[in-house]
Amino acid sequence: MLNAMRASFYKMFRDKAFGLCLIGTAGWALVVIMAQVLTSHARGIEDVSQLANRWYGFIGLHVIEVPLIISAVLLFSGEFRDRSWKLLIAKGISKTSYFLSKLVSMLCLTVILSFISILTLAICNVILLHATMDAAYVGNVIKFFLGETLAHFSIAVLVIALICIIKRGEIASIISLFLMVFGYVMLSGVEKALSLGEVITDFWAFSQTAFVEFNGPVAWGRILISFLGYLVICSLAAIAFLSRKDID
C-alpha cells in the first residue's frame, strides 16, 4: 500500500492539473471574497470591515468544496479513464490497498486545498476588509483551518468513493456537485417526511462546515463522528464495488 501511495503522490505532484487546481482554489477563494465585498452595499452593509468576521459567508459559498471536487476528479479519475490502475492490480496490489492509497492522497489533497483557501481568505481579510492581524485573529484562523479541514474530510471520502465506484470522472463530479447543492434539501425532505428531526442532515457530509465557527466553538466530536462514519461506509462501499467486477 505504501508503494501505491508513493506512486499516487508522485503522480499528483507531477501532474500539471495539480498546479491548476492550486491556482484555481486560491482564485475561487478570491472571487468569493470579492463578491462579498462588491455586493456589500446592495446587502445594506456600509462598513466592509463588518464582513471580516463573517467567515461562514465565505465558506457557505463552497469555497473549498468546489475546488476539492474538481481537483479530485482531475487528479484521480484518470487512472480509470486510462485504465492504468490495472497495472497495479496485475502486480499483486490488492484493490483494498489501491483504494486506501487513493483515500490517503485525497485526504492530503483536502489539507492542501483547505490550507490554500483559508490562507487566501485570511490574507484578503486583512488587505481588503482591514481585519486586525493580532494573536486572536491568527488563533482563530488556525482553529478555523483545522475545523474546516476535518469537516471537509467527510466530503473527501464521499467524493473519492464516488470516483472509485462510478469510475467516470465527469459523472462523479456532476453527482458530487448535485449532492453539494441539493443534498441538504433532499435529506431535509426525507427527515420531515419521516419526522426524524435533524438526525440525517446533522451528519450530512456537506453540512459539517456549519459546525465550525470562526469566532465561536467548533463541534469537534460531531464532525469527527461524521468523518469516521463516512470513512467506514464509503470505504466499504468503494472496496466492494472495486472488487465486484473484473477489470477490462
Add this chain to the structure above:
Amino acid sequence: MSNIVKTKALTKKYHGFAAVDGVNMSIEKGDVYALIGENGAGKSTLMKMLSGLAAPTSGEVILFENKHPEVARFRMGCLIDSPALDSRLTVRDNLEMFSRAFGCHKEGEVDRILELVGMKANANKVIKKTSLGMKQRLAIGIALLGSPDFLILDEPMNGLDPMGIQEIRQLLKKLNAENQTTILISSHLLDEVSKVATRYGFMKAGHLIQELSNEELEEKSKTCLRLKVSDTAKAAMVCEKELGTNNYEVIDAEYVRLFDYVDESAKVVTAMVRGGVEVGEMVRVGESLEEFFNNLMTAREEQ
C-alpha cells in the same frame, strides 16, 4: 525445471458463456509460450485470469508454485490489451510512477528501461502526443520494470513498425536467453511469434486444443509427401528397401508420410508400384505455423 504457471480446469464464464473452458496448462521456467487463437478464442481472458484482472469462475491458478497467486504476482510484468498509461504524464514520469508503485524504484532503473525499449529520445514527450507504437514500447517497458521473472504480453507487436517489431523480438530473445525470463505471448503475427516461441498453445472457443513444443511443431510442419496407399506395411518396406530411407511415418492404415524424395515424386511412385503397392493419392504437404494453425482450426470445426 520449475513451474511458473500451472492452471487446473481454469474456467471463466460471462453470463453463462464460457470464454475460457477448463484450461489445463503449464509453463516451465525459461519457456517462451505462444498463445495462439482466433479473436474471441479466450487468449486475453486467460491472460487476465493469470494476471489477476479477472477472477476465475472455477479452477485454479498456481504461479511460481505458490497457491496464493496474488503474492506471486509481484514477480510478473504484464501488458494486457491496449497500453494502459497515464495520458497526462510524460514517458519518463509514467515509468517513474509505476516504478514507485511496483516497489522497484532505484537510481538508473528508469533509464535502463528507456534504453531497453528504445525510448530514450522520447522520454520527455507527453503520452497523449505519442504514437501507438511509442505507447506500445512504453507499455512493454513498464512490464519490464523491476526485471520480472515472468512476462505476460498480449499482442505486444500491435502498432509497431517493422523495425520496432524486430527490436522487440530481439529484446524478448535477449531477456529469455540472458535472464531466463519466462514469457507468455499472444500475437496475430504468427510468423513473428514463431521466431521467439519455444512452446505453443492453440486455443479455440475457450479450449486449449493443443500444446506443442517448437520441435514438435517443426516436426509436424515439415515438408513431405503424403501418400494414400493400398498397404502401409508394404509401403514401409518399399521406403526402406527400394528407396533406402527410414525417414517416413505411417500415419494410419491408409496414409504414409515420406520426408525424403520430396521433389522426386515420380521415383517414389515407380518404387511403390514395383513393390506391389498401389498409390491412390500423393500430395506434397508442408505447413508454416500459419498453415498449421489454419488446418488445426478447420479440423476442430469439422469435429
